[in-house]
Amino acid sequence: MVKRVFEKPLSWIERIIFLDFIRGLSITIRQAFRKTITTHYPYEKLTPPKRFRGFFGHKVVDGKEPQPAFDEWVERFKIKVEHGKSRCVVCMLCKRACPVPQLFEIEGEKLPDGRRRVSVFNMNMMLCTFCGFCVDACPVDCLFQSDIHETASYTRKDSVLDLEVLERIGRDWQRRREEEPDRIWIDDHQRQRLWHENHLQLPEVKQ
C-alpha cells in the first residue's frame, strides 16, 4: 500500500487568500497568549531525574551495601569498614573501565592493625566525559553519579574531586534521593521540585 505523505496542493482560491499564511499566523497568535513554559534558571532550578549523569560521589557505608558482593570484596582485600565512610574497596575497576584512566588517582593505605582502606581518590573532572562506565564497573555500589550539574569553577584545581568531596556528595545523595524510585523524565513529577534542597555548595570557590 502506498502511503501518501504530501499534502494536497493549495487551490487557487486558497492561494489568493493566503490560506497557509493564515494557518501559521493563527497558530502563533494562539501560542502567544498562553502561559510561558520556561524556568527562570538562576532563580528557579529544576531537580534532574535520578538517573541524571552529573558529578560523581562515593556512597558511604550505611548497612545497605549490595550483599554478598560487598562482604566478599571486604574479605578479599581485608578492608577496614567504618560506618559513615566511603564504601570503596580499592579494586581499581573504575579506573580500568575508564576511557581516560589518567583522571583517576586511587591509592590505598595499610593501617597498623593490618587492615586496608582507601586513602586517596581523586577524580579530575576536566578529563571526564561523564560516560558512566566507572559507575557500571563498581562492584560494591560505591561510585555513582549524582544530580549535581552546576559544575563551573574558577580554577582548574576546583574541578578535581577528592575523597572528602566525593563522600560529602554521597552522604547528601543518600539523604535526599536514595529511597526515590527511578523514573524516566517525562513522568517524573519529582522534576517539579526545586533544586535548593541540596545542602552542598559545590565546588567550593577559593579566592
Added chain:
Amino acid sequence: MEGLVIWLIVTFVKILVILGIVLGVGAYLTLVERKVAAHIQRRPGPMVVGWHGLLQPLADGLKLLTKEDLFPRYGNRFLYNLALVLALVPATLVFAVIPFGPEFEVFGVKVKPILTDVNIGLLLVFALGSMAVFAIALAGWASNSKYALIGSMRKAGIVISYEVVITFAAMGPLILAGTLSTYHIVQSQIEQGLWYVWLQPIAFVVYMFAMLAETGRVPFDIQEAEAELVTGFTVEYGGMKFGLFPLVEWYIEVLSLSAIAVVLFLGGWSPINIPFLGFVDPLFFLGPLSPFIWFILKVSLLFLFVLWLHWTLPRYRIDQITETAWKVMLPLTLLNILLTAILAPILWR
C-alpha cells in the same frame, strides 16, 4: 522677518520631536520585538533588567557602546564608516515627509505636523529607500569578508527588485489621490470618505510584501540568513556599529514604511472608515489629540503585524524571492495600475 524666526523655531522643534520619537522608539522597539518573539515561542523574554525587562534597551546600548571597535584587516575604513551614515540618514530622513496629524494651531501659529510638506513627498520616500542599497553594498564591500559580500549582494538584488514593485504598488493610490504630497493624499482620502485599501487591496498586499523584503524581514530575510551567512553584511561590524544596522533595517525602516502604508492605504490620521459612508471615531473624547492617536495606533498595529509574520514564517530561497517579485508581483501591480488608470477617470470624481 518675524515669520522667518517663527518658521525656524517651529521647524527646529519638529526636527527634535521627530528625531526623538524615531530614535527613541526605534531603540525601544528592540524590546517590543524580543517580547513578541518570546511570547510566540512561549518564553517570557527579557525579565531581569527593570520591570519585565523594561530597561533592557538601555543595558544593551551601554553594552554595545563599551565594546571594542574592531576593524577587519584589509578593509576599506572610509567606506566602512560611510556605509553606516548612508544606512542611518536616508532611513531617518523619510520621516520628514510623514504627516502625523492634521494642521493645528498653537499660540496663534498654524503648524502642520509634517516636517516638509513637499509636493513630491512620495517620490522622496522612494528615492531615499533606494539609497539603502548603497549602504548595504558598501558595507559588504568594505568589510573584506565573503559572508558580508554575499549577504550584501543578496540584499542589493532583493532591494532593487522590490523597489520597482513597491513603487508600482504605490502608484494606484497615487492615481486615485492625484497628488504626490503625502499630506494631500491623506486629505483627499478624508474628503472622499474612503480608505484606498478598499479600492486597492492588491496594491496593499503587494506593498506589504515589498515592505517585508525591503526591510529584510522574514520571509525575505535572505541577506541575514543566520543559518547560512552568520548575519550577512553586518558580520564584520562590532559594538554600536553592529547595533545600528538592525536598528535601521528592522525598526526605523519598518516604522517609516508602515507609516507610508498608513498614509497611502489606511487613511493616515483618519478614524475607522466605513467605505463610501464616512468615518466612525470611537476615540472622539480625546478631542484634537484623537487623529494623532489614530495614526500612532495604525502604525503600531502594522508594525506588530510585521513582527507577527516575522516570527511565524520560514525563509524563502533567493530565486523564489526574485521570481515572486518579477513574475507575480510586478504583473499584478501593473494590472492594478492599468485598471485604476482606466476606471478611475470614468468612475471617480
